[in-house]
Structure formats: C-alpha cells, structure tokens
Amino acid sequence: MLPFNKNQTLVTGAFEGEIDLLKASGQFPHLEVMGIGNLEAAVQLSEYISKNRNIRHIVFFGSCGAYEWSGIRIGSFISPNRVYTKELVHALKMAKQIPETPEFYEMTPDKSLQITTCNAPTTITLIDLKNPPEESWKNLEIENLELFGISKVASKFSVTVTAYLAVTNLVGPNGSNDWVKNWKSLSHSLQNKILSLT
Numbered sequence: 001m002l003p004f005n006k007n008q009t010l011v012t013g014a015f016e017g018e019i020d021l022l023k024a025s026g027q028f029p030h031l032e033v034m035g036i037g038n039l040e041a042a043v044q045l046s047e048y049i050s051k052n053r054n055i056r057h058i059v060f061f062g063s064c065g066a067y068e069w070s071g072i073r074i075g076s077f078i079s080p081n082r083v084y085t086k087e088l089v090h091a092l093k094m095a096k097q098i099p100e101t102p103e104f105y106e107m108t109p110d111k112s113l114q115i116t117t118c119n120a121p122t123t124i125t126l127i128d129l130k131n132p133p134e135e136s137w138k139n140l141e142i143e144n145l146e147l148f149g150i151s152k153v154a155s156k157f158s159v160t161v162t163a164y165l166a167v168t169n170l171v172g173p174n175g176s177n178d179w180v181k182n183w184k185s186l187s188h189s190l191q192n193k194i195l196s197l198t
Helices: 020-025 038-051 147-156 175-195
Strands: 009-013 031-033 057-066 077-084 104-106 114-119 160-170
Touching: 009 038, 020 175, 031 038, 038 147, 057 147, 057 175, 077 147, 077 175, 104 147, 147 160, 160 175
Parallel strands: 009 031, 009 057, 057 160, 077 114
Antiparallel strands: 077 104, 077 160
16 A cells, blocks of 8 residues: 555545455554445545544545456456546436536556546446447546545545555446455455555
C-alpha cells in the first residue's frame, strides 16, 4: 500500500467482506464500510469525513468488472488513475444522462499495480459489450459502482483517493454470477497482498 499516515487515512470498501482481513489486522485506526453504489458511498463518506476532519487520504478496497475491449483479465489487481460515471442507457440513446461537472476525477494510483481508467455508473451492465458503445467509452477499462461517488466527495473535502481493485468478472450478462464465484477469494488475496507490504 502507498505510504500514508494511518492516522489520517480512511480505509474503506463497499461492504464488510472487502475489508475483513484488514479490519482483523488491527493496523488501521480509520476503517469503515461505506456501502454499495455511488450514492450510498457518497452519503456515508460525507458523513464520516465531516466527523473526522483529520482524514487526508482514502484507500478503497473493492472489486470491478473489466470491459472486454480492455484486455484486462479476471484475477488481475489494478489501481485506477481516473474515474468517470458514464451510463450505458445514454450511450445506447435510450435515455439522456445529466452531465457531470467535472466529467471525471483524478485518483492517486499505486503504480506497483496495473493502472486503469474506471467507469462507475449507477447500474450494473448486463448486456454483451464486445466493443465500446460509443467513442467516449474507448478509454474506459473497468466498471465499479462506488468510485465516482467516493471521488466526488473526496474532492469536495480536498482529500485524495487510491483504489485497490480485484477484477472479478468481465462486464456483461454473466458478470454478476462470476462476481459471486470470485469476489471472496480475490478480495482475500488482494488484502493479504497489501497486508504483507504494511
């Protein structure tokens, strides 16, 4: 893990299973689950930082699906450098997405892992996406449900964000089933990898 002051760093995940080994280690004084999805994570994080103004950095542990065109394999550990929130229904011209300002947030990636560009929509993609649905998706490589909300709140409080993600599935109709099969073992491998370095 990047060398941050543990007393000023919040370690978090969407749910307990993503940070259980880190919690059991007792090494992190600020460790809290923020909830699933951009909205829930943003609300919980905003409340946490409001009560803990000493937090200067957030370390998020989670999972993601890889878009097929990215070439990223299931089982990879990655660290995004940028996060967007692009909705598939907008790309497919089935709805209009309200524009975000800014369009994306920069993150602080751990360069010891593969660096990627993340999309954090509000819904899970369930259709086959062999190719980007529109030009603006070409640089997107992975899909996670919390990082845009977390990064947006962090920006408001001038706090930096680093994410450690396990690639549990390819984005598509089998993504959720593959996530169920893979998340626990990959999450434990990722947490143990980080614990061995701290």
